[in-house]
Amino acid sequence: MTLLRTIxxxxxxMPAILSAAQSIVQPFxxxxxxxxxxxxxxxxxxxxxxxxxxxxxFSACYDYIRPEVSSADVAIANLETTIGSKGFGGYPxxxxxxxxxxxxxxxxxxxxxxxxxxxxxxGRAGAFxxxxxxxxLGIAHCGVYRDSLDRAQRVPLIIExxxxxxxxxxxxxxxxxxxxxxxxxxxxxxKKLIAADIKRARxxxxxxxxxxxxxxxxxxxxxxxxxxxxxxxxxxQGVDHIIGGHPHVLQPMEVRRDSISGRRSAVVYSLGxxxxxxxxxxxxxxxxxxxxxxxFGGLVYMGSLSYSLAWVARxxxxxxRNFTILPAARxxxxxxxxxxxxMGEFLRDSRTLFEKHNRGVGEYLMRE
Numbered sequence: 480m481t482l483l484r485t486i487x488x489x490x491x492x493m494p495a496i497l498s499a500a501q502s503i504v505q506p507f508x509x510x511x512x513x514x515x516x517x518x519x520x521x522x523x524x525x526x527x528x529x530x531x532x533x534x535x536x537f538s539a540c541y542d543y544i545r546p547e548v549s550s551a552d553v554a555i556a557n558l559e560t561t562i563g564s565k566g567f568g569g570y571p572x573x574x575x576x577x578x579x580x581x582x583x584x585x586x587x588x589x590x591x592x593x594x595x596x597x598x599x600x601x602g603r604a605g606a607f608x609x610x611x612x613x614x615x616l617g618i619a620h621c622g623v624y625r626d627s628l629d630r631a632q633r634v635p636l637i638i639e640x641x642x643x644x645x646x647x648x649x650x651x652x653x654x655x656x657x658x659x660x661x662x663x664x665x666x667x668x669x670k671k672l673i674a675a676d677i678k679r680a681r682x683x684x685x686x687x688x689x690x691x692x693x694x695x696x697x698x699x700x701x702x703x704x705x706x707x708x709x710x711x712x713x714x715x716q717g718v719d720h721i722i723g724g725h726p727h728v729l730q731p732m733e734v735r736r737d738s739i740s741g742r743r744s745a746v747v748y749s750l751g752x753x754x755x756x757x758x759x760x761x762x763x764x765x766x767x768x769x770x771x772x773x774x775f776g777g778l779v780y781m782g783s784l785s786y787s788l789a790w791v792a793r794x795x796x797x798x799x800r801n802f803t804i805l806p807a808a809r810x811x812x813x814x815x816x817x818x819x820x821x822m823g824e825f826l827r828d829s830r831t832l833f834e835k836h837n838r839g840v841g842e843y844l845m846r847e
Contacts, residue, residue: 508641509782510772513551514722514750515588516765517559517595520579521756522569527794527801528578535567535576537801540754541586544789544804547767547845549587552640555647556583556753557693557724558591558620561598561605562612569756571655572600577612584616590638594622594651594666595693595725603660622649622691626662634666635680635688643774646685648676648718651693652725668694670712677716686779687772690718693725695749698762700832702730702748710746720745720770720781727752728761729829732768734784734839745770745784745840754791754804764790764825769843785843788829790822808844 520537528535541548548554558580560573567574583591591613598606606623613620619638624630635646650666650673659665666672673690680688690713695706702710702723710721714735721744723730730748737744751765767789771782788807792799792814799818807826814822833842 508643508774510641510643510774511550511552512645512770512772513548513554514747514768514770515548515554515556515753516724516750517557517727517752517755518579518583518591519752519755519757520560520569520573520575523756523793524754524802525567525569525575535578537579537582538585539801540803541582542803543806543809544767544845545586547787547806551587551769553590553638553645554588555590555592555691555722556588557595557691558583558593558609558613559595559597561601562609563601563605564608566601573597574601574605580612580616580618584618588618590619590621590636590647592622592649592691592693592724593620594649594691596651596653596655598623598651598665599654599657599659602657603663606663621647622651622666624664624666627664630664634676635683635685637683637685641774643772643779644684644686646680646683646688647691648673648680648688649691649693652695668692668709673713674716677718681717686774687719688717689720689722691722691724694723695726695730697726698728698759699726700728700730700761701836706748710748714744714746718744721747722750722768723748724750727755727757729764729766729832731833731836731838732784732786732840733837734781743781745781747784752791753789754802756793756802758793760824761828763793763821764788764829766829767845784840786833786840787843787845788826789845790825792818792822806845807842 528537560575563574621636638645650668726749729751732747735744753765766786768786773782792803
């Protein structure tokens with residue numbers, strides 16, 4: 480009789496036992512995010528990319544970093560040019576051919592940020608065409624919208640991979656004084672607007688909210704006080720991670736830890752230029768920031784944030800044929816002395832800055 484009671488009790492308790500076991504063995508997943516700096520196109524890049532038949536090819540610019548970008552679950556960069564069908568040009572009114580966008584897509588970028596000071600360089604038509612081209616290539620984008628309805632449908636940009644739901648927000652400090660032509664909408668840095676968007680991200684059940692800001696001062700290696708203050712405010716409002724751009728030089732990165740909740744937040748002030756025609760010291764390269772997110776049951780957290788440096792070799796010397804992004808760890812063996820020296824200068828300057836000012840962020844070497 481005692482044995483029978485034991486069996487019956489065990490059967491009655493089995494659902495509770497299974498439920499408890501399931502709560503212990505919770506689903507686990509890992510998501511890798513890769514953030515890059517500015518994708519720019521100056522006239523010198525157009526000249527180098529021009530083919531004999533009058534077309535342009537930018538694909539080779541990414542040859543050495545394509546494996547790294549495409550290996551990420553989600554790769555994100557800032558598109559700092561419009562995409563046109565004619566009238567291509569560089570600074571001060573950027574307009575790149577379609578092949579510039581094809582190359583970014585081919586390199587493995589999944590998301591392009593478009594809220595920056597050059598998004599209106601070719602007016603409403605230029606912005607509309609850029610949005611249309613990104614849509615046609617299946618590139619997700621945020622920061623600029625065709626009208627209020629388009630914004631209502633697209634803010635925040637939700638990306639769900641491996642059971643982790645990301646909300647991406649994108650804002651710029653301005654558009655170089657160019658008024659936004661209606662019905663177009665550009666996300667400006669406005670606390671009331673941002674707070675409403677953060678609330679909407681929560682309503683859409685985002686596990687992680689990432690704000691991408693076009694902010695700060697150009698060519699300055701440390702973020703000004705007002706940028707740091709805005710970063711503090713964003714985290715207080717519930718943003719999990721912040722990725723910044725606009726200075727065209729590298730600025731520090733840090734991992735913050737909330738002393739009460741233990742939540743870890745990444746703040747990247749500027750990733751510099753991934754590809755551009757700039758050649759002044761500090762402006763000729765940038766960094767890729769890799770973030771690892773993990774889900775364990777109902778908890779999503781950042782496991783690590785690390786960076787890898789990349790420098791842009793210019794054509795016309797040492798056998799370089801096009802503007803080419805070179806990872807710090809793998810400069811081509813045939814690279815000449817003058818180019819190696821210039822690259823070495825960028826790497827030394829960048830590492831000196833990061834070793835002094837980074838907090839909780841280390842360097843990694845890109846994979847082959």
